Amino acid sequence: MSIKLGKNTYGKNAVNLSKIIRHPEYHEFRQISVNVVLEGDFETAHTIGDNTKILPTDTQKNTVYALAKEHFVSSIESFGLYLANYFISNNPSISQARIELTEHSWKRLRFDGAYHPHAYCSGGNEKHTAVIVQNDKGITVTSGITDLLILKTTDSGFEHYIKDQYTTLKETSDRIFSTQCEVSWTYNSSNVLFVELFNGIRTTLLQTFANHQSLSVQHTLFAMGEAVLEKYAAVNDITLNMPNKHHILFNLEQFGVDNKNEIFIATDEPYGYITGTVVRE
Amino acid sequence: MSIKLGKNTYGKNAVNLSKIIRHPEYHEFRQISVNVVLEGDFETAHTIGDNTKILPTDTQKNTVYALAKEHFVSSIESFGLYLANYFISNNPSISQARIELTEHSWKRLRFDGAYHPHAYCSGGNEKHTAVIVQNDKGITVTSGITDLLILKTTDSGFEHYIKDQYTTLKETSDRIFSTQCEVSWTYNSSNVLFVELFNGIRTTLLQTFANHQSLSVQHTLFAMGEAVLEKYAAVNDITLNMPNKHHILFNLEQFGVDNKNEIFIATDEPYGYITGTVVRE
Amino acid sequence: MSIKLGKNTYGKNAVNLSKIIRHPEYHEFRQISVNVVLEGDFETAHTIGDNTKILPTDTQKNTVYALAKEHFVSSIESFGLYLANYFISNNPSISQARIELTEHSWKRLRFDGAYHPHAYCSGGNEKHTAVIVQNDKGITVTSGITDLLILKTTDSGFEHYIKDQYTTLKETSDRIFSTQCEVSWTYNSSNVLFVELFNGIRTTLLQTFANHQSLSVQHTLFAMGEAVLEKYAAVNDITLNMPNKHHILFNLEQFGVDNKNEIFIATDEPYGYITGTVVRE
Amino acid sequence: MSIKLGKNTYGKNAVNLSKIIRHPEYHEFRQISVNVVLEGDFETAHTIGDNTKILPTDTQKNTVYALAKEHFVSSIESFGLYLANYFISNNPSISQARIELTEHSWKRLRFDGAYHPHAYCSGGNEKHTAVIVQNDKGITVTSGITDLLILKTTDSGFEHYIKDQYTTLKETSDRIFSTQCEVSWTYNSSNVLFVELFNGIRTTLLQTFANHQSLSVQHTLFAMGEAVLEKYAAVNDITLNMPNKHHILFNLEQFGVDNKNEIFIATDEPYGYITGTVVRE
Structure with missing residues (x-):
């Protein structure tokens, strides 16, 4: 050998x-x-x-x-x-x-x-x-955005997940959703209007993120990719990498004070990391 | 002892x-x-x-x-x-x-x-x-901006400096001027309109940077500080730290091509670093 | 669709x-x-x-x-x-x-x-x-080293490469070779002596790097991978990613001084980046 | 004005x-x-x-x-x-x-x-x-070490501190003590044996850190500085900046498991930051 x-x-x-x-x-x-x-x-x-x-x-x-x-x-x-x-x-x-x-x-x-x-x-x-x-074999063109740091203060929850002996997370119907998104998409041609498409796709991604009723990061990730594929025929597929930038509710109750989704600890690590590609069949 | x-x-x-x-x-x-x-x-x-x-x-x-x-x-x-x-x-x-x-x-x-x-x-x-x-002794309030990355493509030169045996830099009357500015200023009271003053001072700094006929980083640094002190009586003194983010002309002439201030190498290190405080007498 | x-x-x-x-x-x-x-x-x-x-x-x-x-x-x-x-x-x-x-x-x-x-x-x-x-399909185990910063001051050259209209690099038979190596290798079993193998493979990599008469980064990369495969039957294949940490000869001649491979500019960017996998046939 | x-x-x-x-x-x-x-x-x-x-x-x-x-x-x-x-x-x-x-x-x-x-x-x-x-006025020489990342697994505690309404920290007589130390000291002359003194002072700092029965970061910081001043007459004063690299006990009890100072969360932020200068009177 x-x-x-x-x-x-x-x-x-x-x-x-x-x-x-x-x-x-x-x-x-x-x-x-x-x-x-x-x-x-x-x-x-x-x-x-x-x-x-x-x-x-x-x-x-x-x-x-x-x-x-x-x-x-x-x-x-x-x-x-x-x-x-x-x-x-x-x-x-x-x-x-x-x-x-x-x-x-x-x-x-x-x-x-x-x-x-x-x-x-x-x-x-x-x-x-x-x-x-x-x-x-030819030419492929992939465009994208990196370090797209976005956040919404509501219209995001996470519930009904698996519970086991190591579960401590509490279900919530209202949380901060923030991610430093890395997105890339492949064009079906190397001869498209790159600047116009880029601007349009970026806006579609942001609008979908902003207006989605998010049940999980996965749920919003798919919605964002789907919206781009629905609107832009020149896009073959799109991949989104979404690290979850956690904002964790601070426990004010231990000091006798309410915290109605007001004060959070912003953390970098550890972080949830969700990736997905949305494709055409 | x-x-x-x-x-x-x-x-x-x-x-x-x-x-x-x-x-x-x-x-x-x-x-x-x-x-x-x-x-x-x-x-x-x-x-x-x-x-x-x-x-x-x-x-x-x-x-x-x-x-x-x-x-x-x-x-x-x-x-x-x-x-x-x-x-x-x-x-x-x-x-x-x-x-x-x-x-x-x-x-x-x-x-x-x-x-x-x-x-x-x-x-x-x-x-x-x-x-x-x-x-x-009391209370002092210092406000500022950090990581203010700004750039102008012209109205900046550097000439008539000392030449010695180790000089290789060429004089230029037209260069890119870019800096990742760190600015801070001290107020004469802890009871001023912090938000309004901050926004006004930031605009004054940017306008002065944009419109100055810069003969050196020092020259523009002082002009920016002076403009703030002239306009805002609530400011006692102001300190600007200005690392020079160099954009160095690439030598295209070696390939038989002109480079009329078009193509540059963007470098991080080494970098010129200019600091100064502007005060009232 | x-x-x-x-x-x-x-x-x-x-x-x-x-x-x-x-x-x-x-x-x-x-x-x-x-x-x-x-x-x-x-x-x-x-x-x-x-x-x-x-x-x-x-x-x-x-x-x-x-x-x-x-x-x-x-x-x-x-x-x-x-x-x-x-x-x-x-x-x-x-x-x-x-x-x-x-x-x-x-x-x-x-x-x-x-x-x-x-x-x-x-x-x-x-x-x-x-x-x-x-x-x-089963279990695969890949082990590796990251951020392995190594350097040799000699026994490294780079000559006889393609020259074209954009060539300015001078050939050299004696240069600094430094890399921040990322290495990983796949084992043919999930039941091997991980600690002993890791230590042995690390030493083999370092010895090969140190003693190789390097004609290019590619040449040493392959030698390092080959040495590991020759010595460790438990290793299926090995991948090395070697960014070239350039140490560029400083031009002292412009000041009338010789620079016989003594004084260098250590730079981070841009950098050559060489990657390769060595496999068994 | x-x-x-x-x-x-x-x-x-x-x-x-x-x-x-x-x-x-x-x-x-x-x-x-x-x-x-x-x-x-x-x-x-x-x-x-x-x-x-x-x-x-x-x-x-x-x-x-x-x-x-x-x-x-x-x-x-x-x-x-x-x-x-x-x-x-x-x-x-x-x-x-x-x-x-x-x-x-x-x-x-x-x-x-x-x-x-x-x-x-x-x-x-x-x-x-x-x-x-x-x-x-003359010449001053300051030498130092930066990014000196050290850790001890025991002989460190923190007890008897102030408690108030916002106290949640538990007292402990046995914790991990880790810091990424930045040390610098001033010599009383510009004509000392820089290499020998540096090596000696570094060893004294490490030995004191290792062997000290630490009641707080401050306590060990002072002991390290004092040891250098006692041993090296050429040193005028010494400053130590010690960010606390926290290793926080993970709550295994919530899963019905003991954690006898075994498993920790290593965190970067927030961090305690202790600085001090030790001088001669």
């Missing part, structure tokens, strides 16, 4: 790039982080240290910066598609290029109802993500 | 508390983190393990949660003032109470121009801070 | 548990973090909010603490096996239990050559990991 | 530098992070954007790398002293140079009792720190 190389990848991660796009009326500022992940004919690099088929990760990094000037002009999905195709087309040893992009959110400052032409404030931790995979 | 106890403090940190305040039309959600830092007559606790003058940090934590129900109803400054006075008034061994509060930003979701009554999205990393110190 | 639930999981993450095991001569201190990840018949929880097949994540947490008293007595792999079987055996709705365990490293303090009976110092960031998966 | 500049500083932070020192028998690898913090005659930089007295932080960074070749050869304290004096001596506008250095811990790998000549493993999060301040 011999030993051999199985699945392997390599590339440059965290290529942190910012760009100013100068419009007549204002400066558009964009900041992204790019990972390049390559697969291909790299066996001899592993087994005998033959680097002749290896495009250095440093060169991958330079390529991302160099191509950003002409080709990062609209969505991160479009830039990722260009990059994936560039690496595949120019390097016969590469059989698959995966480009992972994360865009930081910046918002133009607004004073007295008018946007400032070139001053920005961070839009927070929430980030737009995209993953482009190109190989001989 | 004998050995003895010098300055010492103790308390509970990171008391993470959330609260729902139920208004007729909507739920107000607040999330804060509180540090309690006490000084006083604690020498024998250190020297002989006598805990009879020690209020346990666990009890401090309980106190914060218990008092939040009635007394955390408006600004964090007001809640901090109540807490500081509570610890001083109820514990003769405590000579100084310092309450540090950080408020996380949550914004109500908005759909079709209307705010949702109980669904929220994170307002980002930027946080409102307050520090209350009460001792026998 | 209808919409339905695809793959989904849920469970409690970051169940942080510590234990004192009292031996006659000393106290053994253990600290672990446990994730419980369940799959099963949970469709109606998602689609109609029916929680009757849901074991709450809070109960999962309680179960981990409760069972740790009798069943966390030796390796984390053994405890994970017990937990996985417990959840499967006691809950007909669960079809797969995945238990992820991470053990923090604590070392007894040593003075004058003797170990202290109950005082410890952190063993650093490096952690022992284990993943147990039990379902109707 | 006019507005003017108060205290201000600037400099480069997080200058991350590594060095190989080639000894005949082995390679010594060192990795440090340096902050340069300057004070001086910088008022017009703030008020009118006059940069003619400003040494750019980029040049400060270059200076640290350039001087490391000849002058970072033994302790970080010695290198810091050289840097502080260099900045003061070469820049008349600088009145104070503060150099903060943090050294990462690397340990040579050891196989079969012998150290490998050039392969290293991280020594963990614990780091050696130093702060050098030079101004017209």
Whole structure:
């Protein structure tokens, strides 16, 4: 029984790039982080240290910066598609290029109802993500949102679950529901309106979260995914990862005081973690 | 020459508390983190393990949660003032109470121009801070903002500095200026309109940053502080800590391509760090 | 075309548990973090909010603490096996239990050559990991190490790679090689000597890293995996994820000074990222 | 009442530098992070954007790398002293140079009792720190340790403290005591044996922590500081910051099981935080 190389990848991660796009009326500022992940004919690099088929990760990094000037002009999905195709087309040893992009959110400052032409404030931790995979089977585009921290103060409960000898949780019909959501969805084409779809899907996710009568995290997760698939025919499937950011009722009764869902302990760990994919049949 | 106890403090940190305040039309959600830092007559606790003058940090934590129900109803400054006075008034061994509060930003979701009554999205990393110190000399209130990540794409340069044998930086009259600002200011009274002042000072800081013709980080730091002192008589002094979030021009010329302030490397480390206090004479 | 639930999981993450095991001569201190990840018949929880097949994540947490008293007595792999079987055996709705365990490293303090009976110092960031998966196909045990930060100052080069228009990297036959390695391997049985194998495999990995004449990260990655498979018949396959912690030669020549591989810039981002699995044929 | 500049500083932070020192028998690898913090005659930089007295932080960074070749050869304290004096001596506008250095811990790998000549493993999060301040009053050297994570499973209690209406903590004569200690001490001279003193003081701190019959965190904090001052005449004073890393007894009794100080919940927040300075009279 011999030993051999199985699945392997390599590339440059965290290529942190910012760009100013100068419009007549204002400066558009964009900041992204790019990972390049390559697969291909790299066996001899592993087994005998033959680097002749290896495009250095440093060169991958330079390529991302160099191509950003002409080709990062609209969505991160479009830039990722260009990059994936560039690496595949120019390097016969590469059989698959995966480009992972994360865009930081910046918002133009607004004073007295008018946007400032070139001053920005961070839009927070929430980030737009995209993953482009190109190989001989074709191209897949996955878009998403990461670090989407949302919360509702009511319309959420958790009851009628299994009880056993280790159960101490009390049933409740009214609790805080908060999650730092990571969502991603796959398009059925690499030629869709990425910006418009992203904005529409984000709004659908938030509206469904806000208005759902939640009986559990799972219940709301499915509703959010279902709403997106119902409304956006371009979406094949959607995956939601929802860590439960617990806000636990503080026991004020021990001090002779009522706590009618008013005062909570906000905790990070441990946390419930619910994941699910919603698909079309 | 004998050995003895010098300055010492103790308390509970990171008391993470959330609260729902139920208004007729909507739920107000607040999330804060509180540090309690006490000084006083604690020498024998250190020297002989006598805990009879020690209020346990666990009890401090309980106190914060218990008092939040009635007394955390408006600004964090007001809640901090109540807490500081509570610890001083109820514990003769405590000579100084310092309450540090950080408020996380949550914004109500908005759909079709209307705010949702109980669904929220994170307002980002930027946080409102307050520090209350009460001792026998009186009470001081310091308010501030932390993690205020701002950026401007132009109206910023850096020229005419010292050159020596280790200088490699090129002068520029047009660069990106970005900082993750930490600002704090001291009020001349503990009885001011904390919420209104905070909002006004924040806007003044952002407007000055946006509109300043910056010749250096120092130059803009001072202008921001000066603008606040000029406009708000209730502010005694203001301190700004401004790490320079560098966006470094990527060398595209090495690939035969121009880079007219378009493509940058966003870096975290190393970083310039500029701090300054602006005071009244 | 209808919409339905695809793959989904849920469970409690970051169940942080510590234990004192009292031996006659000393106290053994253990600290672990446990994730419980369940799959099963949970469709109606998602689609109609029916929680009757849901074991709450809070109960999962309680179960981990409760069972740790009798069943966390030796390796984390053994405890994970017990937990996985417990959840499967006691809950007909669960079809797969995945238990992820991470053990923090604590070392007894040593003075004058003797170990202290109950005082410890952190063993650093490096952690022992284990993943147990039990379902109707059987049980798989994966052990590993995470945050294994290692470095060699020589016997590492990178040459003869592809050059193109974006190449700026210089070939070198002598560079620093550093990585924060994440390694995991699968055993061919759930009944092996987990502690002895772990220690042996860790030493084999370190020895191979230290003594390899590295022509690339890929080259050393494969050598490390191959050495483990050659020596340990109980190991089916091994996966290594190796981010390149770059130490970049600082350009002292611009100041008229030689830099013969002496002074480096230590950077975190961007970083090369090399992953590979070594298998038996 | 006019507005003017108060205290201000600037400099480069997080200058991350590594060095190989080639000894005949082995390679010594060192990795440090340096902050340069300057004070001086910088008022017009703030008020009118006059940069003619400003040494750019980029040049400060270059200076640290350039001087490391000849002058970072033994302790970080010695290198810091050289840097502080260099900045003061070469820049008349600088009145104070503060150099903060943090050294990462690397340990040579050891196989079969012998150290490998050039392969290293991280020594963990614990780091050696130093702060050098030079101004017209002289030079002060502060050394320290940060992220010193230590724990004892017994010989620690907490009893006889104040009880009030918010007390829920139970007294205990036997608990886990763990802290991620930050210690720093000031030398009475800038010409002491930095390496030997550091190692001795570290051992004294650990021995005192391990062997102390602790009646509170304060009690052990003082004992650790006192032991250092008693043994090391070169130390003027010592400051210890001790966050309490709580390990809270898990309530197994609710499941009908004893928990004789065996199973604990390891928590990060909230945490008690005890600080104190021990001085000579």
